[in-house]
Amino acid sequence: MHIKLPTPVRNFLVATSFWKEYYFILREFKHFRQIAILAAVFTLSAAVLEGFGVGFILAVLHSVLNPNAKPIQTGVGWFDVWILAVNASASERLFRSSALVLLTTLLRLGLTYLGRLYVFTAQYTLGYRLSLRVFEQLQALSLSFFTKTRAGNLVNSLTSEVNQITMAFDVLATFFTRGSTLIAYTLSMFMLSWQLMLITAMLFGLLSVGITSLLGQIREASFATTKARRWYVSVALEFINGIRTVQAFAAQDFERKRFQDASLQLLQASTKSRAAQALVEPVSEGIATFILFGILFLAFAVLIPNGQLQPAGLLTFLFVLLRLMPIRRQLDGARAKLSSFQGSFSNVKELLRTDNKTYLRNGKLQFSKLQRAIEFVSVDFGYDKKHTVLHNIKLTINRGEMTALVGSSGAGKTTLADLIPRFYDPTQGQIFIDGIDLQEYDIKSLRRKLAVVSQDTFIFNASVRDNIAYALEEVDEEAVWEAARLANALEFIQKLPEGFDTQLGERGVRLSGGQRQRLAIARALLRDPDILILDEATSALDSVSERLIQESLEKLSQGRTVIAIAHRLSTIVRADKVVVLEQGRILEQGTYQELLQQRGNLWKYHQMQHEVSQLS
Ligand SMILES: Nc1ncnc2c1ncn2[C@@H]1O[C@H](COP(=O)(O)OP(=O)(O)OP(=O)(O)O)[C@@H](O)[C@H]1O
Structure with a gap:
């Protein structure tokens, strides 16, 4: 079932801020429409039955207190005759309405249960769908996003913030059910006395203004809470991941202080948010009491003396109003809660935004095998706009050959190699595989090889x-x-x-x-693999391990195109091409022997390593 709203209605909905705020969540409902509809149908039916139940209780009381009076009637012929049995004896009517009370209660309880069940199911399904969407987003993003974002922030978004949003769904369900009851009550009050309803509506309007300013505070506090939670998870995660360094540097006290600070920030932010939330219901009730007095004053001073209202009408009006007050309070509470989730909404929304993030453009060509060569044509690259890490790289890596990258630490060897599996894309220039731009290939097919x-x-x-x-x-x-x-x-x-x-x-x-x-x-x-990138370990291994690894690397390299990042020159003597990088620029390239004869940078490294090995 697909409901397509008319364009003007859609435009209107998109234009309202509510829709704009929550669209990214509401659109998830299309994936579990049935569950959401069942949740709505069951909860609404339970609310309607509650109304009927009250009516039937009134009928029971009426039969008990005034057995000889005219029975309560709805005016709907078949309903009065067949359901309320208005033509039957008083005792039969009592029996009938008691049975109806019991029946509606049981049915209402059943429907309430089903309603809750489906609301929960919808709520958790929403959480499931949202976390999948966040995960998909993380999968699609370029590696540069991860190097700029704290892991703790992402873990927090995937867990706490998504969870908060699913809780907001429960609040939305409250809006839906309580809101519909409120409308029903308002209509009946309007029918009883429009003058009283008018003044009630005006006073409630004032109440709403008061509450709205409180909601602003809650919203702000919720942003602070989300920020504090993000920081808290980051600190905890870094402590756990870095536990060896923490212990090695005897940094327990330092870490404890960091964790205490983060926890305290979270405590303060959450308390502030809850304090503002806690104010909403008392404020709502306090103002409501004034409203009650206002109504009584208007009724007794004006309406009743003028004959515009009967005392019985006033009593019924007050009866409905008293039932409406708690609903109104609950709705205000729900608004407050929804405001307190704003931080989470914007956190997840920001993460899901696509316009401010870098994605790798995926090509359509399937990569099967390197036929000729990988060519870097005037490639520049920087992790950010300000700093260029690779400058004007011109390099050809031939099929089946071993190309070694040499240079001091931070020269850009890993960065250069990272451009081949497209961990990053060049900021200038192009990389070609067999004459076709790397970006034309399907990334998955490339990385598989x-x-x-x-x-x-x-x-x-x-x-x-x-x-x-x-x-x-x-x-x-x-x-x-x-x-x-x-x-x-x-x-x-x-x-x-x-x-x-x-x-x-x-x-x-x-x-x-x-x-x-x-x-x-x-x-x-x-x-x-067809192409192999070897990033040699910088840490020293014992000679047995090193020999074992060297042996296995040689087996792995046979018949493949190899790009080797080398720290020990001994491992690249047999390379077909050696590329010397310094500060992101290629200084020399050729075979090992050619470069030694040139007496350039490789020769210097060679001399240095020779001296070191003689010393040790
Ligand atoms: N994710 C990153 N974000 C920002 N800058 C980075 C990132 N990775 C590396 N750099 C910077 O890019 C430059 C080149 O680093 P790269 O790791 O490519 O050097 P390298 O030659 O492989 O060094 P090493 O031999 O020490 O591994 C360095 O200045 C480094 O600080």
């Missing part, structure tokens, strides 16, 4: 097998074993308590730096 073995390989909370076969479906057991063997990882894996089934990562066995690297090599081998 590419493997990066880097210094900081991430080990997932999973078994050794699943870590090697990460994200691959239906992997042959033997292939995993063979990859591990070629990566020289088999020996240490077999020594682990449960071999390939041993759990790794945070809650499992921790691997050494060398073991982690060999696992990364096995992971890359299993993917059988």
Whole structure:
């Protein structure tokens, strides 16, 4: 079922700020329309039955207190005769209306239960859909977004803030049910005395102005709360992730202070928000009492003496008004709560915005194999607009060859290599693969044919097998074993308590730096990549580990196009091309021997490493 609103109505709705504010959430409902409609139908039916129930109770009381009086009638013939049994005896009427009270109560309870059930289901489905949307957004964003954003902020958005928004849905449901009851009551009051209703409406209008200014305060406090929560999660996450450094630097006191500050900020912000919220209901009730007196005054001083209102009418009016007051209070409370969720709304909305974020343009061409070469044509790149990290890079990486990148720390080697899997796109110039711009290729197909073995390989909370076969479906057991063997990882894996089934990562066995690297090599081998990027470890490994890794890297490199970032010159002597980078510029390129003969920068590095190795 698809409801298409007429264009003027749509334009009107889009123009109202409510719609604009909540559109990004409300549009999620189209994914679970049935659940939302059932929630609305059940809750509304329960509200209608509540009204009927009150009527039937009135009929019971009437039958008990005035058995001989004319029975209460609605004026609807069939309803009065068949349901209220107005023509029957007093005792039968009493029995009939009592049975109706019981029946409507049971039915109402059943409907209320179903209504709650569907409201909750809709609420949690909304949470589920929203978190999926946030996750999709994170998947689509360029890596540069993550380097600029604290992990804690993102974790907070995905958990607390999305959760707050789902709670807001419950409040919206309150608006819906209580709001409809309020309308029904208002209509009946209007019918009883329009003069009294007019003055009530005016006084309620004044009340609304008072409450609105409070809502402004709550909204502001909610932004502060979201900010404090973001900071709190970031501090906690950094403490947990950096626990080794915290302990190594005996920084417990420093971290405790940071955490205490963040917690205190959160405490203060939440208290401020709740304090403003708590004011809403008493203010609402206080003003409502004045309204009551105003009505009494108007009735007794003007309307009753003038014969415009009967005392019975006034009593009924007051009876309905008294029932309406708590609903009104609840609605004000709900408005206050909704304001307190504003911070969360804007947090998630900001994260989902697409106009202020960088996305990688995806191409359509499927990449299958490198045929000729990767070419960098006058490539510039900067992580931000102010600082250019790579300048005018002109480089050809031929198929099947090994190209080594050399240079001092911070020269831009990793950055240059990161442009090939499109972790980032050049800010100027182009990169071509076999003469076609890299951006024309489908990113997934390109990355499937590419493997990066880097210094900081991430080990997932999973078994050794699943870590090697990460994200691959239906992997042959033997292939995993063979990859591990070629990566020289088999020996240490077999020594682990449960071999390939041993759990790794945070809650499992921790691997050494060398073991982690060999696992990364096995992971890359299993993917059988066409292009390989090797980011050599800067940390020193013992000579046995180094030899094992070197051996496995050589096996991995065979028959592939390799871009190697090297810190030890010994590993690149046999490279087909050596590229020397300094401060983001290519200074020299050629074979190792050619560059040595030039007596330029590579020669200097060569001399330096030679001296160091002689010293040690
Ligand atoms: N995510 C990032 N955001 C901003 N600047 C960055 C980022 N990554 C690296 N840089 C900067 O870019 C420059 C090049 O860094 P890069 O990591 O490419 O150097 P490198 O030659 O690989 O160094 P190393 O040998 O130490 O790994 C450095 O000045 C670094 O500070």
